[in-house]
Amino acid sequence: MFTNLLDAVHAAEARNVRLADVALEAEAKDQGRPIAEIRAALRRALEVMRGAIELGMVGDLKSNSGLVGGDAAKLRTGPAGPLAGTPFRDVLARALAVQEVNAAMGVIVAAPTAGGAGVLPAVLTGLALAKGIDDERLVDALATAGLIGAVVAERASLSGAEGGCQAETGAAAGMAAGAATEMLGGTPTQAYHAVALAQQGTLGLVCDPLGGLVELPCVFRNATASAIALAAIEMALAGITFAIPADEVIDTMGEIGRAMDVRYRETAGGGLAATPTGRRLARERLVQIKKS
Amino acid sequence: MVSLLDIIGPVMVGPSSSHTAGACRLGLLARGLVGGTPERARIELHGSFARTGEGHGTDKAIAGGLMGYRPDDERLRTALETAEADGLDYRFEKTSLDEETEVHPNTVRITVERGNRTSTMQGSSLGAGRILITNIDDYPVEVHGNHHTIVLVAEDVKGSIARIAGMLADNDINIATLRLTRKERGGDAFMVIEVDHEPPVEVRDAIRALEWVRWAYRLDKVSG
Numbered sequence: 001m002f003t004n005l006l007d008a009v010h011a012a013e014a015r016n017v018r019l020a021d022v023a024l025e026a027e028a029k030d031q032g033r034p035i036a037e038i039r040a041a042l043r044r045a046l047e048v049m050r051g052a053i054e055l056g057m058v059g060d061l062k063s064n065s066g067l068v069g070g071d072a073a074k075l076r077t078g079p080a081g082p083l084a085g086t087p088f089r090d091v092l093a094r095a096l097a098v099q100e101v102n103a104a105m106g107v108i109v110a111a112p113t114a115g116g117a118g119v120l121p122a123v124l125t126g127l128a129l130a131k132g133i134d135d136e137r138l139v140d141a142l143a144t145a146g147l148i149g150a151v152v153a154e155r156a157s158l159s160g161a162e163g164g165c166q167a168e169t170g171a172a173a174g175m176a177a178g179a180a181t182e183m184l185g186g187t188p189t190q191a192y193h194a195v196a197l198a199q200q201g202t203l204g205l206v207c208d209p210l211g212g213l214v215e216l217p218c219v220f221r222n223a224t225a226s227a228i229a230l231a232a233i234e235m236a237l238a239g240i241t242f243a244i245p246a247d248e249v250i251d252t253m254g255e256i257g258r259a260m261d262v263r264y265r266e267t268a269g270g271g272l273a274a275t276p277t278g279r280r281l282a283r284e285r286l287v288q289i290k291k292s
Numbered sequence: 293m294v295s296l297l298d299i300i301g302p303v304m305v306g307p308s309s310s311h312t313a314g315a316c317r318l319g320l321l322a323r324g325l326v327g328g329t330p331e332r333a334r335i336e337l338h339g340s341f342a343r344t345g346e347g348h349g350t351d352k353a354i355a356g357g358l359m360g361y362r363p364d365d366e367r368l369r370t371a372l373e374t375a376e377a378d379g380l381d382y383r384f385e386k387t388s389l390d391e392e393t394e395v396h397p398n399t400v401r402i403t404v405e406r407g408n409r410t411s412t413m414q415g416s417s418l419g420a421g422r423i424l425i426t427n428i429d430d431y432p433v434e435v436h437g438n439h440h441t442i443v444l445v446a447e448d449v450k451g452s453i454a455r456i457a458g459m460l461a462d463n464d465i466n467i468a469t470l471r472l473t474r475k476e477r478g479g480d481a482f483m484v485i486e487v488d489h490e491p492p493v494e495v496r497d498a499i500r501a502l503e504w505v506r507w508a509y510r511l512d513k514v515s516g
Contacts, residue, residue, distance in 0.1 A: 001293060001294050001295065001296065023296060024296075026296075027295065027296040027297070030293055030295065031295055031297075038296065038297065041297050041301070042297075042300060044303070045300050045301060045303060048303045048364075063307070064307070064347055064348075064349065065347060101306065102306030102307045103306060103307050104306070104307075105305050105306050105307060105312070105349050105352075105368070105369045106305065106306055106366075107303060107304065107305055107306075107364055107366060108303075108304065108305075108306050109300065109301060109302075109303050109304075110301060110302055110303075110304055110309040110313065110420065110421060111299065111300045111301065112299050112420065113309045113419075113420055114304065114306050114307055114308050114309040114312065114313070115307075115308065115309075117306075120300075142300050143296060143300075145299070145300065146296035146297070146299040146300045147296065149299035149300070150294040150295075150296060150298075150299050153294045153298075153299065153420075154294060158299075158419070158420055159310075159419035159420065161310070161340075161397070161419060162419065175299075211344065211347055212340065212343065212344035212347065212348075213307070213344065213347040213348065214306070214307040214308050214311075214348065215307070266340075267340075268344070285347075286346070286347060
């Protein structure tokens with residue numbers, strides 16, 4: 001797999017193909033598996049993503065601790081805001097849905113991780129529905145997203161314990177932005193700028209879940225990271241470029257993650273987890289989990 | 293080398309790739325050390341596994357793994373309730389494994405018993421569902437679970453590796469990695485052989501039948 005996103009962009013544009021194509025070819029070569037088999041695995045991932053969205057939209061799920069759940073349904077059926085009826089609101093609902101399912105021990109696709117699993121399915125399936133994009137192109141988009149995530153894994157990190165939330169929902173936003181930009185007709189170079197535009201917007205984001213549980217703020221971070229991805233997609237498709245190359249933005253995420261105090265890396269020692277309310281809720285809910 | 297399918301995956305029961313999916317995989321490997329669902333299991337949770345494990349279903353995931361459930365199996369949610377019916381008697385403890393060496397925050401030591409066999413392993417969940425077994429029965433090992441793996445203890449006899457490698461080759465099984473450790477010169481040798489294809493049970497039985505092999509087990513590929 002590539003360790004440099006720009007190499008992948010050049011490889012694709014030299015042959016006038018998409019990032020999805022070079023990603024699938026590289027994976028087939030690395031793993032000694034036919035492309036058809038890789039596509040089949042991605043198709044299965046897409047089905048699981050859709051299943052989680054459907055389940056989460058119903059709104060009767062509660063997490064282990066009872067801290068989160070039911071909010072995706074509010075976006076679906078609750079009062080209208082300024083973005084009602086737009087793909088934007090639908091994408092937010094989908095992101096919450098997947099993450100509420102995750103918190104309730106439902107089945108999801110860790111993409112790239114379980115804590116950041118809402119962003120990619122929300123952005124890709126939400127925009128595919130709005131724009132009439134078929135499943136084979138969604139599978140292509142998952143391949144592109146996998147390529148971007150693999151580069152982030154190599155150059156920085158995909159673990160909140162190592163790099164904070166910028167390495168989980170932030171990486172997911174970069175993956176979703178690049179993949180969706182290509183899915184909607186953008187060039188590999190435009191997808192590259194979309195990755196940079198999304199990832200720059202999440203730099204420095206800490207991992208501070210209450211009680212160390214993948215619940216709060218994780219569920220909402222998936223929605224807000226999806227919003228950042230949508231902003232990046234809109235800008236990149238309009239021809240906006242970001243002067244710092246995506247690979248360097250990813251490196252910056254890694255650098256910030258390494259410098260981040262351990263309190264902000266999934267230990268519940270700082271951030272929202274350490275607020276008076278955060279501590280109280282975590283205490284109460286952990287007692288409840290033990291009783292259940 | 294990072295695989296695209298490691299990034300878009302695994303398909304898993306939430307909420308945490310490290311504390312749930314990785315924990316389940318550790319249980320699956322411990323199960324392999326006694327060749328099936330253990331009758332008894334003592335599970336010592338260390339670090340973040342001990343602190344936040346309950347909220348992440350780490351206990352359910354490890355018990356489910358011991359019962360043979362994979363990370364995407366929805367039965368993980370109720371594994372603690374169904375364990376008794378499955379013949380698994382489990383006990384969780386919180387511990388601090390920090391001794392001379394630094395231990396990964398997400399670490400567990402699992403002691404499993406089945407029939408007349410008992411085995412203890414220590415392993416860690418490294419993030420994104422990746423795992424590493426660092427110790428089996430006091431032998432230092434490195435098992436990632438991304439290959440089918442054969443583990444065995446043999447008397448330290450000359451030519452033992454060649455003999456076993458030959459048996460695998462005869463069955464068209466390619467060796468990916470092979471590690472040999474022993475606690476002292478002339479003492480028992482511990483072999484961890486990662487192979488590219490699932491070894492048939494007959495191959496395991498043939499290895500077990502060697503008079504200088506004390507025991508041998510196949511550990512399933514649990515990731516990758």
